[in-house]
Amino acid sequence: xxxxxxxxxxxxxxxxxxxxxxxxxxxxxxxxxxxxxxxxxxxxxxxxxxxxxxxxxxxxxxxxxxxxxxxxxxxxxxxxxxxxxxxxxxxxxxxxxxxxxxxxxxxxxxxxxxxxxxxxxxxxxxxxxxxxxxxxxxxxxxxxxxxxxxxxxxxxxxxxxxxxxxxxxxxxxxxxxxxxxxxxxxxxxxxxxxxxx
Amino acid sequence: xxxxxxxxxxxxxxxxxxxxxxxxxxxxxxxxxxxxxxxxxxxxxxxxxxxxxxxxxxxxxxxxxxxxxxxxxxxxxxxxxxxxxxxxxxxxxxxxxxxxxxxxxxxxxxxxxxxxxxxxxxxxxxxxxxxxxxxxxxxxxxxxxxxxxxxxxxxxxxxxxxxxxxxxxxxxxxxxxxxxxxxxxxxxxxxxxxxxxxxxxxxxxxxxxxxxxxxxxxxxxxxxxxxxxxxxxxxxxxxxxxxxxxxxxxxxxxxxxxxxxxxxxxxxxxx
Numbered sequence: 001x002x003x004x005x006x007x008x009x010x011x012x013x014x015x016x017x018x019x020x021x022x023x024x025x026x027x028x029x030x031x032x033x034x035x036x037x038x039x040x041x042x043x044x045x046x047x048x049x050x051x052x053x054x055x056x057x058x059x060x061x062x063x064x065x066x067x068x069x070x071x072x073x074x075x076x077x078x079x080x081x082x083x084x085x086x087x088x089x090x091x092x093x094x095x096x097x098x099x100x101x102x103x104x105x106x107x108x109x110x111x112x113x114x115x116x117x118x119x120x121x122x123x124x125x126x127x128x129x130x131x132x133x134x135x136x137x138x139x140x141x142x143x144x145x146x147x148x149x150x151x152x153x154x155x156x157x158x159x160x161x162x163x164x165x166x167x168x169x170x171x172x173x174x175x176x177x178x179x180x181x182x183x184x185x186x187x188x189x190x191x192x193x194x195x196x197x
Numbered sequence: 198x199x200x201x202x203x204x205x206x207x208x209x210x211x212x213x214x215x216x217x218x219x220x221x222x223x224x225x226x227x228x229x230x231x232x233x234x235x236x237x238x239x240x241x242x243x244x245x246x247x248x249x250x251x252x253x254x255x256x257x258x259x260x261x262x263x264x265x266x267x268x269x270x271x272x273x274x275x276x277x278x279x280x281x282x283x284x285x286x287x288x289x290x291x292x293x294x295x296x297x298x299x300x301x302x303x304x305x306x307x308x309x310x311x312x313x314x315x316x317x318x319x320x321x322x323x324x325x326x327x328x329x330x331x332x333x334x335x336x337x338x339x340x341x342x343x344x345x346x347x348x349x350x351x352x353x354x355x356x357x358x359x360x361x362x363x364x365x366x367x368x369x370x371x372x373x374x375x376x377x378x379x380x381x382x383x384x385x386x387x388x389x390x391x392x393x394x395x396x397x398x399x400x401x402x403x404x405x406x407x408x409x410x411x412x413x414x415x416x417x418x419x420x421x422x423x424x425x426x427x428x429x430x431x432x433x434x435x436x437x438x439x440x441x442x443x444x445x446x447x448x449x450x451x452x453x454x455x456x457x458x459x460x461x462x463x464x465x466x467x468x
Contacts (some may be wrong), residue, residue, distance in 0.1 A: 059211075063207060064207075067200075067203055067207070068200065069200075069203065069204055069207060072204055072207070072208060075208060076207075076208060076211060079208070079211055079212055079215060080211065080215070082215075083215030083216075083218065083219060086219055087218060087219060087222050090219070090222045090223055090226045091222070091226055093226070093228055094226035094227075094228055095226075160319055160324070161319075162318065162319060
């Protein structure tokens with residue numbers, strides 16, 4: 001159990017996908033302006049990451065590895081994830097319109113987001129089993145959510161700051177993102193120390 | 198089996214499976230689309246300004262098609278043309294739409310208004326208004342940092358010599374600026390025709406107003422007496438014109454000692 005908890009904590013804090021692995025920077029900068037859009041986007045990411053892992057794991061294990069086709073991982077995963085997300089979108093639209101309206105705009109946006117593709121490929125690279133993969137992907141999604149929520153707070157503070165003209169807009173946002181990322185380095189060694197690994 | 202063939206086969210099979218699955222799903226789970234709403238939506242300008250009072254153009258189109266509203270004239274940016282198109286689609290009676298445009302009711306530009314403090318902070322009217330009511334002596338006047346300029350989707354508002362001015366040719370009457378102005382200075386005036394309007398919202402006593410701005414309304418009542426239609430009333434030392442009664446004769450403007458009341462002629466935007 002400790003090992004699973006360690007995977008979850010690592011994915012959220014020390015190995016945060018956005019702030020330490022620098023995956024999914026596009027939505028991180030694009031949708032973090034307001035807290036509620038940031039939360040909507042993150043919820044969609046958690047959902048899609050878990051779903052993508054659950055589907056790609058058996059495909060990788062029973063189709064690609066068995067036939068020595070590991071080099072096809074990237075393209076097959078993209079194909080499967082994209083089709084899956086589209087399917088989920090159609091089903092949601094029919095049966096859960098409120099959830100569709102809440103996630104609707106973000107779902108297609110993250111179809112082939114690099115963080116989603118990254119988490120399934122990293123699961124394979126780390127040699128995780130199914131349960132470990134699921135923990136890792138949910139943790140990665142929660143880490144994404146944490147980064148988005150923190151950064152939307154930072155950006156709302158930036159709104160009311162007198163930023164020098166040459167830094168206004170994206171430059172100051174990138175600088176702020178780098179400082180937030182730097183602060184996450186403080187978590188180094190936390191998981192090992194906390195769980196005595 | 199040849200590994201290249203196997204690779205090609207497995208990717209194609211996954212691709213075809215996904216395509217078939219999606220096609221079937223989109224047929225099985227198809228949500229019936231409201232065609233009338235789509236048709237109405239196509240007529241609307243698509244600015245999603247919210248002037249109609251619904252969540253956006255989609256919301257207004259849906260409400261019209263479901264019969265939640267029978268008002269066809271709610272789309273201010275679209276004007277009479279859109280109202281008639283909606284009427285054609287829905288079969289509802291088309292009301293007569295009085296075209297309006299926004300006007301900033303303040304003349305306190307840099308030459309007229311007296312500055313009270315040098316404001317160095319966030320360049321936003323809403324922020325500046327919280328510090329002693331703004332940098333000008335007159336706490337009712339236009340602050341001139343352009344919150345309304347930023348709010349306008351049609352680029353119709355500009356800052357001229359320290360105050361905001363609306364270009365009636367570009368104004369689409371979406372009322373976003375009306376909601377944005379922290380001083381509530383922007384009002385909608387009817388287009389086509391001449392109206393008298395008091396370009397001041399100063400409620401201070403006349404003597405105080407005189408020290409704050411050259412063109413502030415001092416509440417002297419001269420316009421009230423001059424008006425043949427009794428369209429002007431004074432509320433807390435500031436005149437106000439009832440635009441429905443006003444005939445645009447100009448008697449009030451001739452009497453006004455500070456030129457706070459003016460005749461305004463707004464012309465329709467060139468489509």
